[in-house]
Amino acid sequence: GEKDSYFTFYIKEVQEYLNILIKKLETIKxxxxxxxxxxxxxxxxxxIKNKNIADLQELLKQTNDEKIKIALKADNYNTMVNSLIRxxxxxxxxxxxxxxxIITLNSKLESLQNVSTFQKIKSIFIKSDEH
Structure with a gap:
């Protein structure tokens, strides 16, 4: 009698406790x-962020490569311009x-105007050869 009701009570308590544990377990799951x-x-x-970082790094590398190419082109153009200026x-x-x-030759011609044509031609060639 009393023993049975005690066991029934005890079993109910254990079942309730198990139900509480099951609920807690479900919540945890x-x-x-x-x-x-x-x-x-x-x-x-x-x-995604790592991919973005990698893409940006690649872009930065390409930009730096472009910058170097442009700087080299600029140097080449400067060299070219300088040699053209020279x-x-x-x-x-x-x-x-x-x-x-021309001025020298003109003045020679003027100074030779009084000399005969043959002498003129001769003097021009002789004096020009000295140069």
């Missing part, structure tokens, strides 16, 4: 699932020399 999903999402985000200076000097030669 749900939380675990939620955390795993969140972790998975975060991992996807990290993967060539231009040389040509100016040559023109000036030719102008001076």
């Amino acid at each position: 749900e939380e675990k699932t939620r955390l795993e999903e969140e972790l998975s999402r975060k991992n996807v985000e990290i993967t 060539e231009n200076e040389n040509l100016k000097k040559q023109i000036k020399d030719l102008q001076n030669q």
Whole structure:
């Protein structure tokens, strides 16, 4: 009688306690699932961010390579411009020399106007050869 009712009571208590534990376990499982999903999402985000970083690094590398190429081109153009300027200076000097030669020849011709044609021609060649 009394023993049976005590055992019945005890079994009920144990069952309630087990039910509580089962509920707690379910709650913990749900939380675990939620955390795993969140972790998975975060991992996807990290993967995307790492890819973005890699893309940006590649872009930066390409930009730096372009910068170097442009700098080299600029150097080549500067060298070219400088050599053209030098060539231009040389040509100016040559023109000036030719102008001076023309002036010299003109003055020789003027000074020879009183001499016979044959003498003129002869003197021009002789005096020009000295140069």
